[in-house]
Amino acid sequence: MHDSPLLSRPRRTLLASALLLAGLGVQAAELTDMTGRQVQVPDRIDRVFAVAPPVVPLVYAIDPGKLVTLNFPFKPEDAPYVSPAVKDLPIVGRYTGEGLPPNPELLASTHPQLSIAWDMPFIDAKQVEQTFQNLGTPGLFVHLEHLADYPAALELVGKAIGEEARATLLANDIRARMQRVSEAVGSVPEAERKRVYFAEGPEGLFTECNDSFHAEVIELAGGDNVMHCETKAMCGRDKVSLDQVATLDPDVILVDQPKAFQTIKTDAAWSGLRAVREGQVYLVPSKPFNWMGRPPSFMRAVAMEWFANVLYPERFRWDAETEIKDFYSLYLGVKPEVVDVPAILGGK
Known part of the structure; x- marks a missing residue:
């Protein structure tokens, strides 16, 4: 307390x-x-x-x-x-x-x-x-x-x-x-955890320290947030440079805005990063509440499952079409046939 x-x-x-x-x-x-x-x-x-x-x-x-x-x-x-x-x-x-x-x-x-x-x-x-x-x-x-x-x-x-x-x-x-995801990915050795950069803002050059609740989904899903630092303000969004991100060279990039998602995937300045070369860049879903936060919500439960499957599909098997429809039906009260899963996920 x-x-x-x-x-x-x-x-x-x-x-x-x-x-x-x-x-x-x-x-x-x-x-x-x-x-x-x-x-x-x-x-x-x-x-x-x-x-x-x-x-x-x-x-x-x-x-x-x-x-x-x-x-x-x-x-x-x-x-x-x-x-x-x-x-x-x-x-x-x-x-x-x-x-x-x-x-x-x-x-x-x-x-x-x-x-x-x-x-x-x-x-x-x-x-x-x-x-x-x-x-x-x-x-x-x-x-x-x-x-x-x-x-x-x-x-x-x-x-x-x-x-x-x-x-x-x-x-x-x-x-x-939370228990299912923890049982599936909690035993991943520290040295084998996928390293994740959370790209925020229109250019993808704001981010969250690994202690930030805004980026909690990364660690819940078994990932390692590469920004090992201390959050100084509730709003987070610490400024970083592309050189810093390149030095960290994450395995996966999680992006919170469509504009930055396109920039990271297509701009030559980002092309040398391992995550970009290997197609491991993902846009955070946001309908009707952002899955990561802003505001933080119960959507983090489905975000955790989705991202655990992205990081460790062999450990956490998860059918997006079925699971997202079931989640939206339970928490948002919408009929499963209304849920457009490809549109919600936005693409990779």
Whole structure:
């Protein structure tokens, strides 16, 4: 459990929440959030404000109809995989990442009953708690830094919004996927692990240190992120030169943007790299949520499987057509026949 200033929250705030719930004439349950805070939550929640971008897909997977706002727009190509329940939701700002903070008037007009925030060391938790108070909602904090955090986060939120069975199903599914991948690739000797460069940005010359949650999928899949360094800021995206990448000469390059994907595959400046010569350059899927992150989400579970199969097909056998359709059906609620796997994978 992370140390957090939230644990010293004044008792009068909890009392105010209890009085608010009593005034609304609803029963309340006391939940312990993922920072150890005791929170009084109404027994029926239909309207949830996701305070930070990673919380949107978390709630979406459980019940998209509970969301009252979005922190970011979906792209037109995401449409087949996006629930009608969120298509016309207002887009408010964010308290984390890049962009403006939420518009208070717009936010208040959505009348949320519960706010859910992202607990991270870089976040101004006191500012977020003030938002809970301004909105008059109880607020939960969830850890969503690593994929291993998701089962507990799903179970907490599922309990809070009255969707325990659905949340438990997803939580157990993530646990099972992580175990299967770990059993398949966890025993790969360090000296034999595929070395991976994660190319970010339009030129592919931003990246993540190997301790960054933005690149966690690489190590979950049994790979070795060649950038052995310490992340200095939550947003990551450390600048590197092509000479640095060439010196590291990775076995595989994972790319987060289509423009950089084309550049790396076709620009003569990249052609001397082993990964390019051997055709080991892969574009990260992003429909409707990016599989690696930004925002981080449950999609990392399928990303981990896909990339483990890319790195070690002999160890982790995985049929993309079947597995991706099943995953999208379970987590996004879409019919398997709607899922266009070649378009999602984007190519190699």
